[in-house]
Amino acid sequence: MLKGDLVPVDCRNIEADVKSMGAAEKVMAKGLNMTVFPEGTRSPDGRLLPFKKGPFYLAIDSEVPVVPVTILGSEALMPKGRPIIRSGTVRLVFHAPVCSKGFTDKEDLIAAVRREIASALPPALREADLDSAS
Numbered sequence: 001m002l003k004g005d006l007v008p009v010d011c012r013n014i015e016a017d018v019k020s021m022g023a024a025e026k027v028m029a030k031g032l033n034m035t036v037f038p039e040g041t042r043s044p045d046g047r048l049l050p051f052k053k054g055p056f057y058l059a060i061d062s063e064v065p066v067v068p069v070t071i072l073g074s075e076a077l078m079p080k081g082r083p084i085i086r087s088g089t090v091r092l093v094f095h096a097p098v099c100s101k102g103f104t105d106k107e108d109l110i111a112a113v114r115r116e117i118a119s120a121l122p123p124a125l126r127e128a129d130l131d132s133a134s
Contacts, residue, residue, distance in 0.1 A: 046075035070120035
């Protein structure tokens with residue numbers, strides 16, 4: 001992972017999480033792109049979960065644009081908690097970059113990116129039932 005400039009994240013360990021952010025900043029300073037899954041996990045039904053804040057601090061601090069991507073159909077092919085991966089089609093929708101330089105508040109950046117991702121989801125998948133997502 002280190003040779004490929006991949007940055008592991010352990011959300012259960014705050015100290016390790018802070019270290020990961022520092023490593024991510026170094027990777028991005030090299031001009032490399034990062035793929036971040038802001039929900040931190042997959043939802044069981046494909047509905048959009050709340051976003052973690054760390055990636056958005058990173059984007060604002062590094063002044064890099066965020067390219068929102070909506071993933072459609074993966075929950076049916078690789079159900080959460082099941083070892084089976086089914087064949088089928090997953091669709092990716094790449095949205096226009098959101099420039100983080102215009103944001104000083106991570107909550108505003110989170111909302112902007114979330115709106116973009118949600119815009120390509122069917123209405124029923126735009127918000128998770130937080131009681132069942134836990």
